[in-house]
Amino acid sequence: MTGSESCIISLRGITKYYNGEAVLRGINLDIHDKEFITLLGPSGCGKTTTLRIIGGFVTPDEGDVYFNGKRVNDVPPYKRPVNTVFQKYALFPHLNVYDNIAFGPRLRKMPESEISRRVKEMLELVNLRGFERRSVNLLSGGQQQRVAIARALINDPKVLLLDEPLGALDLKLRKDMQVELKRIQQQMSITFIYVTHDQEEALSMSDTVVVMDMGEIQQIGTPEEIYNEPVNAFVADFIGESNILDGIMVDDLDVVMFGRHFKCLDKGFAKNEPVDVVVRPEDIDIVSVEEGMLSGVVTNVTFKGLHYEIIIDIEGFKWMVQTTDYWPVAAVVGIKIDPDAIHVMKKSKYSGAFGDYSSFSDEHEKLSEPDAKPEQPPAEEEIVD
Amino acid sequence: MKTMIRIYTVLVYVFLYLPIAVMILFSFNSINSTGVFGGFSLRWYRELFRDSETLNALKNSIIMAVLSSLIATVVGTAAAVGIDKMRSRWLKSVTLTVTNIPMVNPEIVTGVSMMLLFVFASRLVRISGVLGFWTLLIAHVTFNLPYVILSVLPKLRQIDPHLQEAAQDLGCPPLKSFFLAVFPTIVPGVLTGAIMAFTLSLDDFVISYFTNGPEFQTLPIRIFSMTKKRVTPDIYSLSTMLFAAILLLLIIINVLQAQSEKQQSKKKYY
Structure with a gap:
């Protein structure tokens, strides 16, 4: 060839x-x-x-x-x-x-x-x-x-x-x-x-x-x-920030997370296929509990200049949300996700390796830098040919 | 305390250099005496240059120093490049240790063992009287090699490891890329090594004593054999000249090193 x-x-x-x-x-x-x-x-x-x-x-x-x-x-x-x-x-x-x-x-x-x-x-x-x-x-x-x-x-x-x-x-x-x-x-x-x-x-x-x-x-x-449209959890995590959740694709355009149905734009999966779901932090809206699809407690707020980075604990999963609205720590809020903000990926060997922001802190920032990933083989630059 | 340190320092230098100073002084003595200075004259230098055997030894010493330092520089630089490229750290340190042994080995041991080797090898091929120019050359190249390697290696470590690749990337075949991209940047190290080798070869006595033959005497050996008969001031003048030559070479080496260090620190600055 x-x-x-x-x-x-x-x-x-x-x-x-x-x-x-x-x-x-x-x-x-x-x-x-x-x-x-x-x-x-x-x-x-x-x-x-x-x-x-x-x-x-x-x-x-x-x-x-x-x-x-x-x-x-x-x-x-x-x-x-x-x-x-x-x-x-x-x-x-x-x-x-x-x-x-x-x-x-x-x-x-x-x-x-x-x-x-x-x-x-x-x-x-x-x-x-x-x-x-x-x-x-x-x-x-x-x-x-x-x-x-x-x-x-x-x-x-x-x-x-x-x-x-x-x-x-x-x-x-x-x-x-x-x-x-x-x-x-x-x-x-x-x-x-x-x-x-x-x-x-x-x-x-x-x-x-x-x-x-x-x-x-x-x-x-x-x-x-x-x-x-990242193909797997590794790409989703490496490129930008992402919330990566376990989901089940019950049908075309219908994914279940946390026991609730979400409309999405993805299709072509088998019925009830377990999948990874990516939701970018900037695509999530924080709303009142009544309006929200899911609700949880704000655990961390960081001012980033352009926006606030807010960590919300929803049934144990820590979501990252980027928004220009300020919400104080301990506020109980709801979140809204539009169908086009949901991206569904097939399970891969990276599933579960990247998840939520539960360890969110300065230390986490360091860990998520590419050079600090623990399971790396030695840097190729060190291999002199 | 400070004055103590000063006195100590002065004493050290006095003990180191007083003998040489006295020797230099008496090399200009106008009379044949080791106790009385009879006035300044170049008499013993003139006498020295009338002594054909000494002049011949001087010529031999220079030939030996030039040849052995040249060969050691070429071989040593190539060896340094090879050692620098070794991938296994273990192999690298073993090789370095082996090359450094001639440096720390007592000279007399190196000398005796080399003589033994030469005699043994010549017996094997049934040649007698093998000790002479060639054995001396081999011996000098051998003890010069580690000094060349040790002055070239640090230069190789300092340069960007991709220099040679960069030259090849721009259209240069591998061997040419070494001479165009790598060699010019290690020249200070190569020069230092060459001069060091030249100096060592010029003033070596112990190893030369064991590995030379009667027909090829170098200057230090000539001085030694002169002292066996009688000590005359022309020996002082000969030693003075040897001392001056080596001092000059050492100064050149130091200037070279200082210059390349200056360049290095400039680079770090930006």
């Missing part, structure tokens, strides 16, 4: 072991031309390994990599039409900005006058006009980042690989660079393959998001699809 013709890169059944442990299990992925695609997942999920396989730095143990329908498993990195922006930039410390960017063209014996013109163009693209003679060691993180991007893009790659390029920058700079990267991608009109563990980054920049965990692809879709 070869990759489908419209795809610039196809991965087929990619499996990779490190020390006998599978870090990738049967990855199938099609990447289209001029697409901004993000590999998203917690550290150790295999996203960086996938990127390094595309770059040619890691050879898969099983499966094939296709560029434009041609198998490239055995093509070394220096012969692949892709370029990489490395995690810590990997700029050449003994060269200045100009010589760093001119590294690729010089290898290809481009005439120096042409190189000088192209470097200028690239510096313009990344907003570093006039930085030619600066030492890369004296640049700020954001500037080094831009040099790394220019050094890669000057080679006119069909595909640019970016390995958590914004990880080392502070929040403000990160937001600016997100916009910048998107602009550069559209201006150059090439494919970007972007690796990150930051879901917000993934949602705001990508055309396609690939959610990965434990060496497997969990879901591929547009940011809207990933957010609104």
